[in-house]
Amino acid sequence: MNKNLQNISIAGVGESPLGSVPGVNAMELQRAAALAALADAGLSLSDVDGLLTTPVRVEKWAMPVGMVAQGLGIRPGYLATLDVAGASGTAMVHHAAMAVATGQAEAVLCVAGQNQLSSQSRDAAVAQMAGAGWAHPEYEAPYGPLVPTLYALVAQRHMHEYGTTPEQMAEVAAAIRGHAALNPLAHKKAPITVADVLNSKMITTPLHMLDCAIVSDGAAAFVISSRPGLKKRAVKILGQGYGFTHTYIGEHDNIATTGAVQSGRAAFAMAGVKPADIDVAELYDCFTITVIAELEDLGFCPKGEGGRFVEGGRIRLGGALPVTTHGGLLSAVHPGLAGGMFHVVEAVRQLRGEAGARQVPGAELALAHGNGGIIGIHCTLILGKG
Amino acid sequence: MLPPRPQDRFTLPRCEDCGKFHFYPRPVCPHCTGARIAWTEASGRGEVYSHSTVYRAPSPAFKDDLPYVIAIVKTDEGPHLLSRVVGVSPQQVRIGMRLRVRSARKSDDVIRFEFEPEKAK
Numbered sequence A: 001m002n003k004n005l006q007n008i009s010i011a012g013v014g015e016s017p018l019g020s021v022p023g024v025n026a027m028e029l030q031r032a033a034a035l036a037a038l039a040d041a042g043l044s045l046s047d048v049d050g051l052l053t054t055p056v057r058v059e060k061w062a063m064p065v066g067m068v069a070q071g072l073g074i075r076p077g078y079l080a081t082l083d084v085a086g087a088s089g090t091a092m093v094h095h096a097a098m099a100v101a102t103g104q105a106e107a108v109l110c111v112a113g114q115n116q117l118s119s120q121s122r123d124a125a126v127a128q129m130a131g132a133g134w135a136h137p138e139y140e141a142p143y144g145p146l147v148p149t150l151y152a153l154v155a156q157r158h159m160h161e162y163g164t165t166p167e168q169m170a171e172v173a174a175a176i177r178g179h180a181a182l183n184p185l186a187h188k189k190a191p192i193t194v195a196d197v198l199n200s201k202m203i204t205t206p207l208h209m210l211d212c213a214i215v216s217d218g219a220a221a222f223v224i225s226s227r228p229g230l231k232k233r234a235v236k237i238l239g240q241g242y243g244f245t246h247t248y249i250g251e252h253d254n255i256a257t258t259g260a261v262q263s264g265r266a267a268f269a270m271a272g273v274k275p276a277d278i279d280v281a282e283l284y285d286c287f288t289i290t291v292i293a294e295l296e297d298l299g300f301c302p303k304g305e306g307g308r309f310v311e312g313g314r315i316r317l318g319g320a321l322p323v324t325t326h327g328g329l330l331s332a333v334h335p336g337l338a339g340g341m342f343h344v345v346e347a348v349r350q351l352r353g354e355a356g357a358r359q360v361p362g363a364e365l366a367l368a369h370g371n372g373g374i375i376g377i378h379c380t381l382i383l384g385k386g
Numbered sequence B: 001m002l003p004p005r006p007q008d009r010f011t012l013p014r015c016e017d018c019g020k021f022h023f024y025p026r027p028v029c030p031h032c033t034g035a036r037i038a039w040t041e042a043s044g045r046g047e048v049y050s051h052s053t054v055y056r057a058p059s060p061a062f063k064d065d066l067p068y069v070i071a072i073v074k075t076d077e078g079p080h081l082l083s084r085v086v087g088v089s090p091q092q093v094r095i096g097m098r099l100r101v102r103s104a105r106k107s108d109d110v111i112r113f114e115f116e117p118e119k120a121k
Helices: A028-042 A064-072 A088-100 A122-130 A148-163 A167-180 A194-199 A262-273 A289-295 A328-332 A338-351 B060-065
Strands: A009-015 A050-053 A080-081 A107-115 A203-204 A217-223 A235-244 A281-282 A367-370 A377-385 B013-017 B037-041 B043-054 B070-073 B082-085 B096-105 B110-117
Touching: A009 A338, A009 A367, A028 A064, A028 A107, A028 A217, A050 A064, A050 A088, A064 A080, A088 A107, A088 A235, A088 A338, A088 A367, A088 A377, A148 A203, A148 A289, A148 B070, A167 A194, A167 A289, A167 A328, A203 B043, A217 A338, A235 A262, A235 A338, A235 B060, A262 A289, A262 A367, A281 A338, A281 B043, A289 A367, A328 A338, A328 B070, A338 A367, A338 A377, B037 B070, B043 B082
Parallel strands: A050 A080, A050 A107, A281 A367, B082 B110
Antiparallel strands: A009 A217, A009 A235, A107 A217, A235 A377, A367 A377, B013 B037, B043 B070, B043 B096, B070 B082, B096 B110
C-alpha cells in the first residue's frame, strides 16, 4: 500500500433509483446519488470540499463539473471533470484520493450518471454510441461498425487464438444476471440461461443481444475522505494501476490482450497481494468477452484460459471467484460513463458485509476494474476491509 | 501536415525517416516519432485478422447493406486497419483469409477502400 493513502478511505457510497426512471433528468439522478453517498458517510453537502464528475452525453453541459456543483449548490475548492471512458469509475477513486493525499481536499464527492435510457429511443442510443468516436470518425466509422462490432472483433480473435466458445461467453451473461436477480436495485432481474443468451438476437457475430450491456438511467456516488470518526467502517484503497494501449481497435496489433495486464500488475504490486488473495472481483462487463479477457489479463487464470475459467459456476456466487456481484453493466445498470462507478459501490458494500443476499461471506479483499474505449484504457483498484 | 488521402490508388502513411508504414494517419510516426510522413502506394494485399458480421445497422444509412462483414485487415505492409470484406458470403470469411483491395468508394466526401478475397474472380 502506498503510504500516502494510509489515512484515506472510501467513506460512503450510494446511488439513485436505477433502470427505467422516466421524468427525471441527469442532475436530479446525480443529486439523489450524492445525497445517498453523503448520508452513508455521515456527512452533509457542506462538508464536501472536492468534486469529481464525468461528462454527460444526454445534456449539452459545456462544463460538467460546474453544472454538477451548481446543481448541488456547492463551491468546492478542488473540482474536475474526469474522462477515461469506462475506466472513469475506478479512476475517480484514485484521483479523489490524490486530491486528499496532497491536502487539496478532505472530503471529495465523486458523482456521475444520466438518464441514458429515458432521454432517447434505443435506436437513437445505438446511433449516438456508434457516432461518438469510439470508431475513428474518418477511417473506421464510415464502414459501419456498431460499438458492439468493435468488441465482436476482439471476441472473434479470442475464439481463434484460444478456442473460447459462444457458450462460455454466454455463461458470463447468465452468471452476472444471476447476481442481478439478488440485487433489488438492478434494472434486469429475470434469470437467464446460457441457451437464452445463444438464442437471443444476433447483433454482430459472435455477440448476441444478451452478450451486450443494457442501457439504463441511473447515477452513482462515493465519498473519498481522510476524516476520522466516520459513521461506518471505512474501506481502504490498497492498490491502483492504469494500462493504456490504444484509442482505436483497428490499429491495436494484439486485440485478444488488453491493458488490464499493465493496470492489474501495477495494482497488485502496490497492494502487495496476488490474484488468488482476492475474495470478490467487480470486473467491467460491457460485453461478455470483456470479462473473459480481464480474468486472464488481471492474472486470475493463465492467458487463454478465461473461457474455461468461467465454466462450472466458478464466477457465480458460491464459486471460487464471484464476479460482478451487483449485476454489472450486463444486467444491473449502464447509464454511460458512470457505469463503472457501480463496480466500486458494490466492492465497498461487499467489504462492509452490506451486500445482502449476494454477500460473499467474509470478503476482505475486493478488486474493482474499469475498461474504457475498445479495450484501450484500464484502471484497476484493490480495496480492503477497513 | 499530411495532404488528403489519394482516391485513385491504395496508399498508407509511411514515415520517410524510418521507412515504416503505419495506420491511421497521425502527426508523428508511431515507430520513431519522425514527422516526415507521406501517403505511399501499398500493395493492397493482406489477410483477415478478425471479423464480425453485422446484423443491426448503427444508423439508417447502413440498413440497405445488412448483413455486412466488418474486418480488421492485417496489411502485407504491416499496419492493421478496419474495413469491409465484400464479394464473399459472410459465412465463408475466416481469419487468415487472403485479401486484396477491391475498390475505393466515395460518398459524402469519405473514401472507403473495401477488400475482397484474393482468389475472387
